[in-house]
Amino acid sequence: MNRIRPNRFVMMFYKKIVIFGCGVALLLFINISLKTGRDVEPMNRRFVIWSNDFHISPINDIKHQLRTFNIEFIDKSLSGACKSTNSCAKDLKILNRTNGMSPSINERKQFYEVYKNDSEMNRVDIFMCFHPAGMCELFMPFNRTIIVIASTRYELGRHKKQQWIDLNNNLKIIASNPRNIIAGNNLYDAEYIRYFTGIKAIVLPSICA
Numbered sequence: 001m002n003r004i005r006p007n008r009f010v011m012m013f014y015k016k017i018v019i020f021g022c023g024v025a026l027l028l029f030i031n032i033s034l035k036t037g038r039d040v041e042p043m044n045r046r047f048v049i050w051s052n053d054f055h056i057s058p059i060n061d062i063k064h065q066l067r068t069f070n071i072e073f074i075d076k077s078l079s080g081a082c083k084s085t086n087s088c089a090k091d092l093k094i095l096n097r098t099n100g101m102s103p104s105i106n107e108r109k110q111f112y113e114v115y116k117n118d119s120e121m122n123r124v125d126i127f128m129c130f131h132p133a134g135m136c137e138l139f140m141p142f143n144r145t146i147i148v149i150a151s152t153r154y155e156l157g158r159h160k161k162q163q164w165i166d167l168n169n170n171l172k173i174i175a176s177n178p179r180n181i182i183a184g185n186n187l188y189d190a191e192y193i194r195y196f197t198g199i200k201a202i203v204l205p206s207i208c209a
Contacts, residue, residue: 047125050139052076052092054101055131056085058151058185061206062128074124101132101157112141130185132156137170146174147181149204150189155196168197175199 049071051059056079063073076089078100089095094111095103103111115121126145129136133150134157140146148154148171158167171193175182182199184190185206193201 046070046072048072048074048123049126049128050074050076050121050124051128051130052078052089052095052100053129053131053135054078054097055151056081056087058130058149058206059087059128060085065207074120095138100135102134102163103138108138111138116142132158133171134158134167136174137167140170140174145179146177147183148174149181149183149185149206150193150201151185151206152189154184154189154193171197171199 047070049062051073052075053059054077056077059073059075059077063075075085075087076092077085077087078089078092078095078097079087080097082088093114094107099107121142124142124144126147127136127139127142128147128149129139130149130151133148133154136146136148154171155164155167158164171182174180175197181202181204182193183202183204184193185204187203190201190203193199
């Protein structure tokens with residue numbers, strides 16, 4: 001009979017605690033965000049999270065952590081690896097793999113105009129952005145909860161000086177609303193955000209990514 005070594009057992013147990021803790025913490029943040037945002041009762045109905053990232057792992061990690069809760073994910077992935085999670089964007093308007101990483105001001109306006117009365121979009125309670133974090137600039141006009149969890153340096157896709165300055169300003173606007181969250185999925189990126197923006201970003205680690 002094979003026995004699990006004590007140190008391995010401790011690590012397995014610790015990982016389960018971390019996964020559970022992160023899932024509960026994220027759900028708590030979401031509930032607080034919703035209660036201070038749109039007039040909904042998050043525990044009495046299914047609520048909806050939208051993502052159209054360029055990386056499949058961070059959003060898939062959130063799906064895994066919150067899989068036991070009554071949450072619907074609208075995942076319109078722009079990642080080249082999206083087929084492996086069956087999440088490729090099939091009907092995403094305006095954005096594509098060419099312009100999605102750094103959409104122009106006009107494209108952002110077009111995105112809002114085409115989606116502001118969209119039936120699917122009107123069900124969305126939360127926008128989540130990981131890779132790039134700047135994707136959430138798109139969602140600011142919708143007046144919904146925004147959760148930014150940077151999976152790498154937050155200025156990805158915003159490498160020109162003015163783009164980076166504008167992103168810093170927009171993140172500060174997002175952070176100023178208590179229903180929103182600015183985070184890194186690791187301590188380095190949380191501190192990196194704080195260093196360049198002054199925002200006290202929290203750490204919401206990815207367990208599977």
